[in-house]
């Protein structure tokens with residue numbers, strides 16, 4: 001029903017075209033039934049003056065034309081709706097609040113994208129269903145026209161058989177829903193297999209377990225359920241098929257006892273029932289497809305509800321900010337006051353609280369952050385980069401309070417290289433990656449990647465070692481030309497030469513050019529290079545030490 005509403009929203013002529021198709025097909029069906037039965041019974045339709053064949057041909061032609069036109073209209077409409085659904089999912093995912101996205105999980109997003117695909121069957125389902133329903137309605141109208149007790153008997157019998165079918169179908173729907181949940185888990189395991197391939201390949205137990213206990217169990221359950229559901233469909237179909245013999249038997253043997261006995265009457269009923277067989281079979285075979293479409297729509301609506309509640313929960317990462325001056329002002333300082341962020345692990349009843357954290361970071365400073373594992377460094381970096389929104393506390397930009405809805409301004413100030421950075425396969429930033437870009441060439445040279453990183457056809461897809469990948473990631477972050485650079489254990493994968501180059505040359509150079517650097521690091525032998533050293537412990541700042549005073553800066557861009 002939701003989808004019909006959606007189709008109507010997209011096409012104002014949708015119901016009109018349904019009505020037109022229905023009228024033409026009704027006329028065709030009634031005309032055909034009258035012609036066949038009157039011919040069998042030796043009556044002529046007097047007002048057609050012997051031109052029954054021409055009337056029949058005209059109705060058939062009109063029906064073909066209207067069905068084709070409706071089908072074309074439906075295909076256009078559903079492809080547009082599919083396009084909207086697909087892009088809507090991607091748009092929402094792109095805007096989602098990072099912690100909500102983590103909770104949602106990749107596999108649910110992939111399932112949602114796949115569910116959209118199930119909607120391609122909709123034009124076929126709708127057109128066939130409309131045609132079949134019209135024929136069924138016309139046939140029963142005709143049966144009631146001949147004899148209402150006879151019509152009631154046949155209708156009652158068929159409704160009873162249909163009820164049986166619907167009850168069975170409900171169970172199948174439940175099984176199919178479960179098959180889809182299994183599919184979601186299957187994608188999660190598949191992700192583990194592909195992303196953790198190396199770890200799985202070198203460990204026999206893990207490799208055996210992921211296959212035996214997860215893939216095999218999951219697929220076996222899916223196989224059993226699919227088999228059960230398909231068998232039930234098949235049995236339903238067979239029951240449906242043989243039900244016609246019951247209906248024909250009742251017409252032949254019960255009807256004469258209860259209603260009328262004349263041959264013309266019984267033959268009219270029989271012809272109409274035979275005429276009903278095709279459309280009813282169509283409706284029955286459409287039920288699985290319809291069920292799939294309905295389940296897909298239901299799951300899409302569930303997915304939309306989850307992601308919409310995330311977007312509306314005041315987390316929206318707005319892209320089009322009202323420029324209050326903060327976004328365009330030159331960066332001077334960012335201050336955090338009593339910032340608190342809390343993770344709640346409902347399943348294990350555990351929480352981790354960061355804060356309250358108060359901290360000022362000024363332009364041209366190199367701030368090193370250190371602390372034990374799990375002390376809250378990365379959580380703070382997620383707040384600094386605007387990925388997490390604090391539960392309480394305030395952020396000030398250049399001394400001015402940053403309103404909550406303006407938090408995404410931070411994205412315009414901060415470029416980051418996370419602990420496991422992702423190198424994109426396309427140049428989504430539209431960076432100038434040609435040899436004419438002097439900054440890029442200079443950075444590639446300084447970081448030893450001139451003859452390593454290849455930029456081909458706008459496609460950044462180098463075959464690099466982990467350390468080299470991180471070097472390329474910092475180059476990409478610098479090409480963003482944002483005033484603050486955040487680095488999460490960047491040097492951890494570098495050899496001693498590049499580590500030294502990073503701390504002793506690159507960071508001071510960047511500072512000299514006005515960059516502000518916030519780096520999580522455990523390399524205490526290079527701590528002398530920072531301006532401030534901050535130590536996190538149990539989610540709070542335990543130490544904030546000035547190591548070097550900030551000297552005057554050149555204000556040239558990087």
Ligand SMILES: Nc1ncnc2c1ncn2[C@@H]1O[C@H](COP(=O)(O)OP(=O)(O)OP(=O)(O)O)[C@@H](O)[C@H]1O
Nearest residue numbers: 343344345352371372373374375376377378379380
């Ligand atoms: N998504 C999450 N959900 C729940 N708890 C989390 C989540 N991410 C981190 N935590 C918890 O928050 C605490 C701080 O994690 P965080 O990643 O900030 O530590 P860290 O100081 O960066 O540690 P490391 O040096 O190991 O990277 C940890 O106890 C961690 O278990």
